Amino acid sequence: MGSPLRSLNDYFRRLNDLLSAENWELSEEAAKLLSISDSHVHMKFLQLEKAEDERRLYLNNSFDEIACLHLAVIYHLSKEHFENAFNTHVQVVQLFNKEILQKEKDQNWFLPVLYTLCTDLRLLARSADNKPSRLRDPEKSSCYEQSATYIMECYRTCVADVRAEIHASKKMAMLNLTNQLFRIYFRINKLNLLKPLIRAIDNSGPLYQTFSMADKVTYKYYLGRKAMFDSDLSLSEESLSYAFRNCPSHCARNKRLILIYLVPVKMFLGHMPSVDLLKRYQLQQFATVVESVKDGNLKKLDETLMENERFFVECGIFLMLEKLKIIAFRNLFKKVTRIYGTNQISYEAFMCAIRWLGIEDMDEDELECILANLIVEKKIKGYLSHMHKKLVISKQNPFPALSTIP
Template identity: 60%
Template sequence: MTRFPDIDSYFSELQRLINSYDWNRAQTASSLFSMEDDHSYLPYLQVESYGSRTRRSRLNDEVFDEMTCLHLHVLYCVHVANDFVSAHSTQIQIVQLFNKEILQKRKEENWFMPIFYQLCTDLRILSKEAEDVSSQNDDGEAMTSFYEQAANCLMECYRACVSDVRTEIHSSKKVAMLNLTNQLFRIYFKINKLNLLKPLIRAIENCGPLYQEFSMADKVTYNYYLGRKAMFDADLPLAEKSLNYAFRNCPRDCMSNKRRVLIYLIPVKMFLGHMPTHRLLHDYKLDEFEEVVEAVKDGNLGRLDRALEQHEKFFIKSGIFLMLEKLRSITFRTLFKKVCSLLGGSIFLLEVFLCALSFAQVNDVDVCELECIMANLIAEKKIKGYISHQHGKLVISKKQEAFPALSSISAAI
């Protein structure tokens, strides 16, 4: 905090960094526009009335000067007034100013993008804070208004960036596409409007050589959110591919981020027949999955239900509880496979499976429901065979693998 003994030194440092017109210097300058950086806690940088005290030390660039003054007002709103609604509206002013005067007017240069990314990140964070305050103080009307305001502002910036088509890739503003898509991913997940992401995802898929210009951090983040969306869309192959990419390319020392990816990758892998090891769960402090995994592997429905109930809060908070409940079908299949393997042959009385279910502490399934469960598994190609309703029997394939590997099946949750 002592690096800026007064407000003049803060402006001087910004002046030095911005005058370089250099991407790396802009990355350093971006922290000076962050409401969470050390400088934000300095009282003389928390300015209540923008345009008074700050004007004694101006930046040469009028746009950046105005943005900086507005930023100091945001610091006052956040750290002094605790007024996140005003901070949010001021941050929108900053981003809109950046869009109008820099993104749209300064052609064939993009060195300032790291600063822009920080401004967008702070806008998203302030949206959450303002939303939380609003939900506590009003009657709940327009609960997503702050998120939607931020999303609309970011979409305006997105359109300005993608319209920069005549500039060389290395200096194009289109390099912001992925970062902005990630920001919007986060917001749309919050307000449950993932359908609005379809054109943005399509644009990333079709961006060609530009994809190589995106940072690895943005690629990891994008694949994490793309994998989550694919999981909820029941597209397990895409979910596995995207989440695998995010996990493998996330730095080893970012354990918390890798753990966050695994929370979604593990259920996807389980649906595809790949069970996580005890060591993996232990290393990433995901012991909540331990009993779930063992229950699915054993075909023990009762144990699965108890495991889900025991860690219900964690799974609901992570947004995967409903998906894990659908592991019941895989658990049924495992149990049925064990029964068939134990008895041998290809024709089995349905009563045998009812006995096995009773042994697995499932006593609320009758013959009709059992037939429905088996019929669904057969329709999903997880069992190859048919049910003889007249004779009360399950007939499984002799020529083909009656219980094919889950990874070989076109997966659907």
């Protein structure tokens, strides 16, 4: 926006013009000038450790100080002093919370700046934590974990804004800050801390309609992932499907990220993705998994999981995919019962099919255990005759659709 910045005064003047308008859209532009991801970060004349020594043109003393601290942050970044950059940016966030969020009443035009400051806090924390000296000191609290504390302080300030009308309320920041905390708690593996945040969103009422679609998509993505780990497949499918459906088509990378978790959940519920879908989003790692589960080919499933183990582990879904073996067994047993055309099938019939697949290290006791689990989980309707070593299945819908199983 506007002509290129040519001096420190240009920077201060531009920021002052944008902020003095007290307007949401112009605040989004101002946020760029306070972001570590903007091009101004690389301008030498703005990389100042002590910008307060320079002449400034601000109307608001708090934003004046915030801007000076930001220039100190980019100075530390230019020197690759990531821990100093993080600690200085912590001061920025705390100052914004104290002087802007807590003191500016009945208005919220500055929230885009808050969103940028919190995003940058996470990014700087990750850079600081990757510093070799920190990696060598496991006792030292991670900057990433610390960043959650400062973002939570801003969150509490925003949710406490009960007097303002919805359109002017700081509560509009709830979902964006919740997403910031989701990212952190996922990374540090503290998903239990998400429960009160989720409850607050569930109870947000009309306020939910004011949240941006981008924030809703991000929230549903993380909510779906959490539900998957909690084995709440119905909520997971609903949330991830919403995220995928409402994620813009040009955001192919994000849609692919959503599918990495939606595909296994859908498979557990009996919905297999098409080959075209997997190709379109470069997820061919799932293609043989899908084929193996559909065919009930346990050996092939094991092989493809091992071949793509690194990818699945990095995505955090390897153990989830291993659990698909029970679905593969069910599909195999379903094929066997169709071949025999009777509702009483001997264990030996199933063992023949298992051995035909090349699985030699399984005995009838393990088979019986698998069949019992499938019956308990209502994936097969029937019972076991231990004495006669047979599975007796219901004559009506013995293999109910997985999506109908509660």
